[in-house]
Amino acid sequence: MAALAIGLPLWGIPSAVSVEPQANPAAPSRNDLDTLLWPSVDAARRIDQRGRALRPADLRDRVAVVAFVTAECSIACVTRILDLDRVAKALPQALRDRAVFLAVSLDDAKGGNATLRAFADGTAGAGTRLRFLAGDAAWTASLMALLRYPAARMPEPPPQVLVFDRRGGIAMTYGGDPVDRPRLERDIPLLDTFAQGLGAAPAPASPQPR
Template identity: 55%
Template sequence: MLPMSIKIIAAGFRLVLAAGCLTLSGPAEAERAPAARTELDAFLWPGAEPPRRLDQHGDRLRPESLRDRLVVVSFVHADCTISCAVRVLDLDKLAQALPASLRERVTFLCIGTDPARDDPARLRAFAEGLVGKATRLRFLDSDEASTAALAAALRYPPAALPEPPPTILVFDRTGRMAMTYSSDPVDGPRLLQDLTVLETFEDGIGRPARGAGRDPA
């Protein structure tokens, strides 16, 4: 069972999303939004005209590619400070070290926070120079409107941009925000432990985990 603190953090984050004009729940919103739209969708593709979200290879990120997967979201830009670069290195190390049972279950997204400069080509040069061509991290471009919306959702001061928020978010297999981490350096062992537990919640953290309630063999 996930710690109560994680549930409280996730609930609080959903309230922040609402304050940042990324309302994710409620009967009225459910009627207007497509049935398949998740909290993750609303976070990555906010607004009436959502960004295309191209990665460092020029490939378009699509919502369906994230279905039934754990998604780790962080933030970056090509001229970010040492702490940001170290965060990327830590996440790349974690992505490479995932056990086989998790390797194809987790997607790592690094969202750009400098839309005026960081196109896919520049993000690719940054990624390959820092973590190499074989990295499992996807570096995504952005636009001004979505970057402003993400900053508002995270309560991150706009004046601090384009320096990215020192925040890591984890979404569960239903696209629901499950965990948030806000300190450097990345606690790799803890994040790996949390991902391992979270993967067992096939229907999201609000439903029983795999094997829960079953009699031991």
């Protein structure tokens, strides 16, 4: 728990984690992850490199890992994506559907989905479990403001790797050069035990058979 709590929000988005239970769990309010991916309620749909739409419902009750890319990023950015791809593939089978890995492009959808898919396939391979998401100029501007990232540093994207708990609250920020893969592989299963997010107690361990 201490390893997770030490990285609580350092990047500008106020945490949605609360020690109080949600009044209406059937209609979850916007959380940190929603704010990142859909800054406004009328934000455009997010489409991944395979042409599939990403919706808030796809992320509910999932641990989410988010990194940032551009098609012109350096080897450090490419290595970061490869590290996250390895983490995604190394998770135990039971956890693979409980963790979502997103690589958010800051290219303002230049070249359309075909460019993003070529970058994704050429970097992590067609079989990657990462979903690469293209945005538009408004979304890119919002991300840069939330991350407090100077535009002068582009096209090198922000190095942060962000991890969100099962209720969409920011749980951890990692430096991305290089990704601490062993720690991330430990933290994701631990975060999955917090069914109500870090603001509530983790689920009790299942009794071991005698």
